[in-house]
Amino acid sequence: MFQTPSMTRKLVVAITSVVAAFWLVAMGFGVLIMQDEFSEIFDSGIQETAERLLPIVNDDLAGRQAGNAPRGVAEKAATNREYLTYQVRGRDGQILLKSRDAPSEPFPIALAVGFSQTDTHRLYTAGTADGSLYIQVADALDHRREAAIEGGMALFFPILALIPASIIAIILVVRMTLSPIEGLRNDIGTKDGGNMIPVDEAGLPVELRPIARSVNLLLERLRSALEAEREFTANSAHELRTPIAGALAQTQRLLAEVPPSLAARAGQIERSLQHLARLAEKLLQMSRAEAGIGISDEKTNLFPILDVVIEDIRRSALGAGRIVLHAQGDARVERQVRPDAFAIVVRNLLENALVHSPARSIVDVYFDSEGLRIVNESAVLDQATLASLTKRFTRGPTQAAGSGLGLSIVKRFVEQMNGNLALHSPATGRPGGFEAAVRF
Template structure:
């Protein structure tokens, strides 16, 4: 299954990529501009140097023109050989003086710029064409200056890029935090929490979503309340006529001839089943209403004791319930006593009804919750997985509505716990175990 894409990650990657792209484009433009500027600066320096040298050499030659011996001693000024080289040539191209370039430059004696594969050369000539000065600047010097300038622009980016990535991630997370809050609030909504989402704390882009969710919650709440009200009212309204019909049936059994006892017994069993179903529907309605959580802590061991004593007074639970409480166990939770009693009663009734007659039902209690075990055949895993669905029953001939474990699971979720069922009982080869972790 593909992992869902994160908006934060996608935005951070996209923004970082765009920023880096813009920086690289800006760096390229900067290097391009520097190249043009450096070319102008270097060319200007080479031209100025050539023109000044031409003037100096012309003056020296003019002063020493009448003295051939003195002319031979004329020494041209030295330049920085690391960057510039030059030659002084006559109209025939003969090299009169040179600095770092004894061989004539392979360029024409024409005033202006020319270049070879390795040099940029400026030629300055006298008006009468008798004297030329050629100053050469190596391209490697210009490339070196350009590289150093580009590196000076790039180095700060090596520190700015990681910092900007962190800053972009933080800004994106901060900007998208309302989306996270809205998502978290929506995740908390279920049949027990239909409170509307507060739109006032959300940015305007999300308010339409929150408003739509609130409208949906309102419709769902109305539907759930109508369903619960109908179930609760139906269960309440059915209890009285069922009890009356059961009493009349039992009285009728004592008055009719024995030949009719079988039929009246069937009616009695049907009415008893209908009464239990009405009671389970009422419990389910209360469970759906969200009665599990309380503002104050309740001693659940005391509730457990009361429920066990009540069941032991019935014919079904007499001498069958065995309570095992771990030493120094304190079981106090912010849970309503009546909700926990419903959970316990359903678990114990299921264990008593679906186990062999007179077989023991054990209740083990520790600080983390309780578990109820009973004898019986092993239930296969496929059937076991469906027992918590409404009106779902295992392979049993015992009477029941198929709602007990569904009610327990719903209330356990409200109590911030969970229901765990297993068969066989761990450590044995048969039986059934229901565990509530709180």
């Protein structure tokens, strides 16, 4: 499963990894340099010690009677560990004197003045001018390694704590830096057919301004295109309706004037024109739905629109005395939808309910903040039929006049309004009937 790439995560991981790697490399160099410096200091220590001890030991040996056996300087038993050990050796290599922790055997190196090294020790040999006495001061290499390791750890442990702290700091800085991108992304994300307000460029970093400018140009072009489409649809409606109205009116005058023998034929023309008018109406509504006029930048109170449409249909022969509205008179339900789109939704649902229910039966309209429900009497429809009703040119089991477009127009508009159209049969809480519910 692939996770959507996140710039923030990528940046945090990359910057943290690079910073941690740099720190580790720097620490490595630090340890090497420190080890080198430690060696110099320790070497200086054993050299200094050997050169200081040599005259003292020489005087000491010369001033007392020499025994045959070497003996330690410290007669008293000590518990502390010696970091530096030494052996005082004669010309023949015999050990004349040694420190407590020094080995009883001579150091396995030649009696030559200067630095030398065994597997376990670093040594400095100093000798008297006549070569009768040598002192060899040794420093254990373990001691030096321990010092280097402890020094390295002293660098490493703070880094362990600093890495999480730097991750948090990097996350905060990255988020703060990327917040204008987040804001721009959210702003662009709200743009759709209804909201085409330009993106606010003020306050954006200079890197993002070209993006905002391009988005605004695109929105402007889209707005112009949609406006042109809406204008075209409105003009088409006007241009199409007027000749149909003229033809229908002329035909109805003809019906009033022709002799009865021709009335039947004229009546056929009238019915055809009425059917054409209804079909043209639905196709115009469909073209508006396709033009995306459902959503709006501004909020609209839907109740007055519902009221106007219901009042209009109540005055028609189809809806006279059949519509009962169940709503508060001062209901205020505001949504970001175009008034005309909502009016088309209500008109289609009401016409659908009136046409496909028994003559003079009541159609109930329920309206509240949740949405709109329109319920009419009908036989119960099966689920397959219900599912097909919102397809274009699909009609239920009815002989009633209709185009088969009404509910598909409603569905298209409701989708644009970010709402939901649900069809139920039987209607909610009833044994039968049909219910169309629009939820916003």
